[in-house]
Amino acid sequence: MSPKYDETDGPYRARIPADVDAPDKILYGFTFRQMAILAVAGTGLYLGWQALHTVAPVPVLLAAAVIIGGAALGLAVGRRDGLPLDVWLLGAICHTRAPHSLAAAGAGSGDGVPDWVDVGHTRITLPAPLRLPADAIDDDGQIRLGGTASAIVAATSVNLGLRSPGEQHTTVEAFGRWLNSLNAPVQITVSAQPVDLASHATALAERADDLPHPALAAACADHARFLAELAARRDPLRRQVLITCRTGGEAGEHAARRRADDVARALGALGVTARVLDGAGATSALAAAADPYRPARHGGLAAPGHTITGRTHPS
Template identity: 40%
Template structure:
């Protein structure tokens, strides 16, 4: 029995790419090219009787070249005009920022300060609720859902078509802005190596202990010789909540809605063979910490107000 033809849909990697309206050019590109051409024509119209053609060409051709480069050129995935604006914004933005809700207070009069004061660092997340929801600075609420991946290319054509269809139906059912984040996390095998070494002596057979020792040696060599990374897939669901009422009531309503959507997303993705779990408060704290300081050493997250703090070490806690 012949399998049906696969369903192919060409989707650009930049889903925010503007539409091309004429000659493969977008509206922005047409405006830039038209304005540059109009300026060149104006220069020729005003000076063609006063200056030689070669002089006018020397003035017009560089102008046209600059306009075409700005309209058609790209760098770092951005058009050159947006790239230049982003560079200008970065050059004017403060380079030193501190955690402050308001403006940073200036030094006393007797202190001679050189340079500019640091600017307040305004993060989009204000606080993490005990249920894992993130209260945002703009008044909305977001929830993180951690998912596994699917081996798409190992499936048959029929299974691939079913996966694409089910995933498309889930995307079309989303009623609010949703972000899918793929991030690489460094992997440290030290804890796994220590656990294997501690349990190797208690194995019932010497051959098993020898295999555990060989595996520990392999893990140590792998941990030193390679930069190990693991892939984490996060789905960020958010909701603004009602526009009227007290702020606390609106946040509670938005948190209830977005948590329900997170549970529905986890159940829907489970039909695709994807294991999805709603991130709790501790894991959300860890994710935000790693995003703000990627590659750094991050101990366990801070305890919540209702958590019981215990220690399994025999050393005294000071």
């Protein structure tokens, strides 16, 4: 596209090809992976022909070659669920052979099975140890990942369509400067999370009588009924933007937290409201990512390393 000499000429547009991640074609429209599959199949058919053409009928060999060649061609060019067919089949085989029952393993356990369990004589399939990448979540929101750490920044989105061409150009430049300043892996996750309007409606209905004026109480109760009806008729969703920052070799116990604070300040220049999640917020974000339609309610669990106390009743 021709360059623009004035920011008021119109919005800046850049064309990005849709197949930017497509593998390169090397021969007859086939990729290297497809050519490797066809080459292996062709070599196998040739060796089989050389070994069996003197002892087996030719029509039988030709029929077998057509079947095997067709299967190899389908494996090379076929796709399923957006994946190449060979990758999809390999994933299916790995999923079938992998244990389907997992249990949390302790830090010092080798295979997650206690010593008193007789593995050799039991007929019950024992659960395999569940190995998670995160070791612990600190109070300040740092997620321990073995030798490294990460932190999560919750951010809002920006509607560029409502801004002038000059503001769009400034916003894109600021976002580009932030991307160019990164020296460690950063993951941006955009997801749709369900909104619990029923709880909001119940809370509003309970607080309506506490308002000082009857008109305010009536408006609050009417809004609570509207939210309850909306929750009954539809499943509202909200957009959630999470930015995960990992340490890039920085020294210090709170390096991930400092990097997350820098990201929040950099995104503030774009008009984005960003905040670094604390320990409870990071726990809720990870739990919602695992089960978005049943988010965990934090506050009832103690963090690792905390002493659990209880109330004592006088005798």
